[in-house]
Amino acid sequence: MAAVAVGVLVAAGVVTATTDAVSAAATTTITVDYGSDRGAATQIASGFLHGISASSPAQYLVDGVKVRSQRGADYHPNLPSLYDPATYRRVSATGANLRVGLYYYSANPNSPYRNYRPGDNGNFSTWTTIVNGVMSEAEQKGYRVNAWIPWNEPEAQWGNLYTTTYFQAHKVAYDAVKARNSSYRVEAPELSAYNFTKLQQFLTYCRDNRCLPDVLSWHELNPTPTDVPGHTAQIRSWMQANGITPMPIAITEYQGSSYGNADAWAAGPNVRWLAQFERSVPNGLEDALASDWDYIGSDGNFIATLGNSADKATGTLPKGVWWNYNTYKTMTGRMVDVTSSSATTVDALGSLDTGQRRGVLLIGNQTSGDQGVSLRLNNASALASSDVVHVRAERVANTPTLSTPTVVLDADVALSLGGVTLALGTLPGSAVYKVLVTPATASAPVTRYEAESLSTAASPGQTGRVFTEAGASGGAATALDGTAAGQYLQFTLPVSTSGVYHLRALLKSNINRAFQALYVDGVMVGPPQDEYGNAAYYAADYGTLSLSAGNHTLRAVAVGRNPGSSGYSMVYDRFDLVRVG
Structure with a gap:
C-alpha cells in the first residue's frame, strides 16, 4: 500500500513550556x-529594489518569498533592466507590482539624452519626450507597470532647486503621464528620508498646480527602524487638514545605512521593520520595498539579491534575513495584534489563517546581545484540537548564509482558558524566532506514504540515477544520486479526502546531500531543506496546505548545496499528511 493510517511522524507529548531555559538577564x-x-495579511513589506534579474537570484529564493513589488529601471548597464524581456518575464511571473523610474536615461550610455537634466536652460520639452518614450516602449511591449516614478531622492539630487526646478519637472512628467492615460499612476517624490517639511512643500505645490501624485513615496534608510507608523500618520493627518484626500503611501527603500554595511541585512532588526510597516497599513501604506546595499549601481559586478537576502557572491544561497521573508510569505489570512514588553529590544508580528489552520509569528532581536524571550498566546482556541495546539519554533541566525534554522521547540502544547505562556529561551543578537502554531498533532489522523511505493519520476536527461536504499526501521527509501543543481525527484501523491494537512517528510542526511x-x-x-550532515534521518516540516482529493505532484528540486557538501543527492524515506482541517 502506498498510504496507510499511522501515528504522527514526530512523536511528542503535550507540554506547557520548552526545556530551553531563559538564561539572559x-x-x-x-x-x-x-x-x-488587524486586517488582511498581504505581505505589504515584501517588495524589493532591483531585486530580480533574468539570471539572479536562484529561482527557489524567488519562489520561497512573496514578491509583492519591485522597483527598477527601464535600461541600465548594471542594474536589472525591466525592459529586458527575460527580466520582465521573470519579475512579472511573480505577480509583483512593477514600479519604473523615468530618470534612468541618465545612466544609459545609449541614451541621446544622457547629459540632459530637466529644466536645463529652461528646456522641459525634452523631458516630456523622454517620459513619453519610456511609456511608449512599455505599451508596445505589452508591459504592465503599476507606477511611474519621475525622479529618485530629488531633495538630495536637486539641492536648493528642489522647490523650484524639481517641482516643475514633476508637473511636466505628471502631465505627460496623465495625458497619455489618465489611469496611469504617478509615484513621488521618493525623498531619501522622511522629511515632514519637504513633503508639505511638495504636496502644497502639487495641490495648487493639479499634479498630486497617485502614490506618495519616500525612503526609510537606517540601521534600525524609525517611527514609520508615526511618519505615515503625521503626513496623512496633515493632508486631511489641508484639503488633500490622502493617497496611498509607498516606502520604496528601507533598512540599511550605506553600501556594504551588514545592517542592511540584519535579520533581527528586519523583523521590526516588517512589524512597523504592518502597523502603518491603517495610515494608508500600500507597499514597502527592501533596499539594495549589496552593490553600488555603478558596479559592473552587480547581481540581484532580493533586497540583500541572497548571498552576494553567487545569489544561490539564502542569508539569515531571507528566512524572514520565507516565513512572512506564510502569513496569510488576517494579521493579529502582537505586542512586546520592550519592542526596541525584541519586536514581533504575526498572523492567523483559520482556513489554513495556522498561526505564524516572527520575533526579532533588535540588539547585538542575547535576549530572553517569553511567548504568550491568547485566544488560541481557534487553532486548538481538544484545547491543545502544536508549536514549532525555530531560531534563525543572523549569518551571511544560512541553510538550516535551529529547531528549539516542536511539540503539542496544552492551553488553559485558551492561552499558554512558553519560555522560548535565549535569542542571540540580531537573531530571529520563526514560530508556527497549528492544531495538535499527537492524536490527529495521519496518512503515511512510503516513498518507494509512490509513482516516481526524475528530471529528464539527468546524469544522476534514481534508486532505492535502506530506509528507517528496516524499510526502503527513494534516492536521487544527483550531480548538479536543478535536478529533481518527483512523486505522485494520491490524496483520498480533501482537507487541510500538515505536510512532513522523513529525509536522510549525509555529506553528499543537496540543499533542496x-x-x-x-x-x-x-x-x-538541507540534507547535508551525518547519516541520521530527520523530519522535515513544510507547514500546512490545502489539498483536494486526487493526485498531487511533489517535486523535490536540488537548488544548491551546503558549502560542506560533496554532491547533490536526495533521499526520501516517507511523507506524512497530518489532517488538521
Missing part, C-alpha cells in the same frame, strides 16, 4: 492575541 514578553483582527526545495503542484511550499 532580561526577558521580553511577546503577546499574541488570536482573537484580534519542495514544490507541490508547481508551487514551492514551506522552507527549503
Whole structure:
C-alpha cells in the first residue's frame, strides 16, 4: 500500500513550556492575541529594489518569498533592466507590482539624452519626450507597470532647486503621464528620508498646480527602524487638514545605512521593520520595498539579491534575513495584534489563517546581545484540537548564509482558558524566532506514504540515477544520486479526502546531500531543506496546505548545496499528511 493510517511522524507529548531555559538577564514578553483582527495579511513589506534579474537570484529564493513589488529601471548597464524581456518575464511571473523610474536615461550610455537634466536652460520639452518614450516602449511591449516614478531622492539630487526646478519637472512628467492615460499612476517624490517639511512643500505645490501624485513615496534608510507608523500618520493627518484626500503611501527603500554595511541585512532588526510597516497599513501604506546595499549601481559586478537576502557572491544561497521573508510569505489570512514588553529590544508580528489552520509569528532581536524571550498566546482556541495546539519554533541566525534554522521547540502544547505562556529561551543578537502554531498533532489522523511505493519520476536527461536504499526501521527509501543543481525527484501523491494537512517528510542526511526545495503542484511550499550532515534521518516540516482529493505532484528540486557538501543527492524515506482541517 502506498498510504496507510499511522501515528504522527514526530512523536511528542503535550507540554506547557520548552526545556530551553531563559538564561539572559532580561526577558521580553511577546503577546499574541488570536482573537484580534488587524486586517488582511498581504505581505505589504515584501517588495524589493532591483531585486530580480533574468539570471539572479536562484529561482527557489524567488519562489520561497512573496514578491509583492519591485522597483527598477527601464535600461541600465548594471542594474536589472525591466525592459529586458527575460527580466520582465521573470519579475512579472511573480505577480509583483512593477514600479519604473523615468530618470534612468541618465545612466544609459545609449541614451541621446544622457547629459540632459530637466529644466536645463529652461528646456522641459525634452523631458516630456523622454517620459513619453519610456511609456511608449512599455505599451508596445505589452508591459504592465503599476507606477511611474519621475525622479529618485530629488531633495538630495536637486539641492536648493528642489522647490523650484524639481517641482516643475514633476508637473511636466505628471502631465505627460496623465495625458497619455489618465489611469496611469504617478509615484513621488521618493525623498531619501522622511522629511515632514519637504513633503508639505511638495504636496502644497502639487495641490495648487493639479499634479498630486497617485502614490506618495519616500525612503526609510537606517540601521534600525524609525517611527514609520508615526511618519505615515503625521503626513496623512496633515493632508486631511489641508484639503488633500490622502493617497496611498509607498516606502520604496528601507533598512540599511550605506553600501556594504551588514545592517542592511540584519535579520533581527528586519523583523521590526516588517512589524512597523504592518502597523502603518491603517495610515494608508500600500507597499514597502527592501533596499539594495549589496552593490553600488555603478558596479559592473552587480547581481540581484532580493533586497540583500541572497548571498552576494553567487545569489544561490539564502542569508539569515531571507528566512524572514520565507516565513512572512506564510502569513496569510488576517494579521493579529502582537505586542512586546520592550519592542526596541525584541519586536514581533504575526498572523492567523483559520482556513489554513495556522498561526505564524516572527520575533526579532533588535540588539547585538542575547535576549530572553517569553511567548504568550491568547485566544488560541481557534487553532486548538481538544484545547491543545502544536508549536514549532525555530531560531534563525543572523549569518551571511544560512541553510538550516535551529529547531528549539516542536511539540503539542496544552492551553488553559485558551492561552499558554512558553519560555522560548535565549535569542542571540540580531537573531530571529520563526514560530508556527497549528492544531495538535499527537492524536490527529495521519496518512503515511512510503516513498518507494509512490509513482516516481526524475528530471529528464539527468546524469544522476534514481534508486532505492535502506530506509528507517528496516524499510526502503527513494534516492536521487544527483550531480548538479536543478535536478529533481518527483512523486505522485494520491490524496483520498480533501482537507487541510500538515505536510512532513522523513529525509536522510549525509555529506553528499543537496540543499533542496519542495514544490507541490508547481508551487514551492514551506522552507527549503538541507540534507547535508551525518547519516541520521530527520523530519522535515513544510507547514500546512490545502489539498483536494486526487493526485498531487511533489517535486523535490536540488537548488544548491551546503558549502560542506560533496554532491547533490536526495533521499526520501516517507511523507506524512497530518489532517488538521
